[in-house]
Amino acid sequence: MTTTTAARKRAQAKTEYDAFLAQCPSRKLLDRIADKWVTLVLAALRSDGSHQFGADCAGEPRPMRYSELSRLLAGVSQKMLTQTLRSLERDGLITRTVVPTVPVTVTYELTELGVSLHEVIRGLKGWAETHMDDVLANRATYDNQVA
Numbered sequence: 001m002t003t004t005t006a007a008r009k010r011a012q013a014k015t016e017y018d019a020f021l022a023q024c025p026s027r028k029l030l031d032r033i034a035d036k037w038v039t040l041v042l043a044a045l046r047s048d049g050s051h052q053f054g055a056d057c058a059g060e061p062r063p064m065r066y067s068e069l070s071r072l073l074a075g076v077s078q079k080m081l082t083q084t085l086r087s088l089e090r091d092g093l094i095t096r097t098v099v100p101t102v103p104v105t106v107t108y109e110l111t112e113l114g115v116s117l118h119e120v121i122r123g124l125k126g127w128a129e130t131h132m133d134d135v136l137a138n139r140a141t142y143d144n145q146v147a
Contacts, residue, residue, distance in 0.1 A: 032091065033117065037076055037084040042121045044072050045094065045110045061115055063097065063107035093117060 017026045032038060046061050064072075070081055085108055088094040093114035099105040110118060 029091070032087060033121075035084070037073070037080055038088065039121050039125065040073050040076075041069065041081075041084055041088060041108075042093070042110070042114060042118050043125050044069055045108065045114070046118050046122070061110040061118075063109040065105065065107055069108065088114070 018024050019026045019030055021027070045064055066081070066085070069085075070076065070078070073081065076084075085094065085096070089096050089108075092111055094108050095111055097107045097109070099107075
């Protein structure tokens with residue numbers, strides 16, 4: 001009888017990840033990264049902080065303070081932004097750096113893993129912005145047919 005090591009079990013489980021299965025951990029990860037605030041935080045951490053139309057968030061990753069993120073992400077509550085940042089830090093997508101100044105300075109920055117996800121998020125954000133007129137037209141057509 002052979003014994004399976006923990007590393008071997010992890011490697012085997014990794015090859016078996018299937019988000020279509022209810023208990024697969026990748027499903028929870030997809031749920032997390034599909035959240036609108038996660039998407040926008042990841043995009044913001046790779047932007048110049050402007051709200052210019054067509055800005056594609058393709059800049060260099062840069063640290064941002066909580067207050068800067070809060071201003072950039074219109075409509076996010078303090079509680080939701082805090083929860084989002086904590087979950088991204090827990091997943092290893094961002095780092096949180098505390099500088100002991102008065103008042104304390106806290107910055108958030110994409111990790112290497114976060115940058116790799118950012119590339120995908122940037123594409124989704126760009127697609128949504130580019131095709132919003134088409135989607136709105138399709139919604140209006142559908143609603144008129146159903147009504």
